[in-house]
Amino acid sequence: MRESVIEKALVKEAKSRGGMAVKFVSPGFDGVPDRLVLLPGGKCAFVELKTPGKKLRPLQEKRKHQLETLGFSVYVIDGLEQIGGVLHGIQTT
Template identity: 60%
Template sequence: MRETRIEKRLIKEIEKIGGKALKFVSPGVTGVPDRIVLLPHGKMIFVELKAPGKKESPMQRYRAKEYRNLGFDVRCIDSVELIIKLIEEVRGYAICTS
């Protein structure tokens, strides 16, 4: 499965529970996560998406650590199983709209 398919599935699953998975681009700042997931009640998660088995680059790991140190939730997802796990974890923050 390619990264783009995982990304599309993440967007679909997040929208099902009333959230948004916005593309995150920050000109001049390398290594930022691919998506900012916004959930009901002010919950926010940065998500780096990868093709199955692929790992974050050193700069992506640096950014993830930097954002975690600021108190943010940062995830790296490389499978549908991890998407489902994320949805199960955050369901308490979300309002089901489907």
Template identity: 50%
Template sequence: MIREKDIENYLRNQVKKIGGIAYKFESPGNAGVPDRLVLLPGGRVHFVELKAPGKKPTALQLAQHRKINKLHSRVLIIDSKEKVDRFIEWVTQSEI
């Protein structure tokens, strides 16, 4: 069974391969923020919430996602290595 930590490590490695950084995102006093802040070449920034396959964000996490969305940023929820691969494909194709 794949764990959230496995998906998180895979994301970090795949982002690094394309020249980006996937910082662990922690914000003291703001529980429920997304797990990773992904910085990519060209000034692109993505918030990523990682989950084990089939798991859903908590109510507190969803509340933080809504706050971020109101600022015209988006939180991507990724719960598999396949979704990491799709994310990497999407961001590399949107470079053009």
């Protein structure tokens, strides 16, 4: 399964819950997560999408740790079956 398929499903499911999963690009600051998920009630988290079985690159691990140290939630999704649980986790934190 391609990463783009998982990404499209995340965007669709976030929208169905009244939110957005916006593409996150930060020029000059490589390794940031792919999407910023914004849900009703001011809930937000970063999401990195991966092809099934793929791991984060070292720079992505570093950025994930930096964001989590600042108090942000960062999720990694590598399968369609994870989307609902991740969005539920964002909504309930």
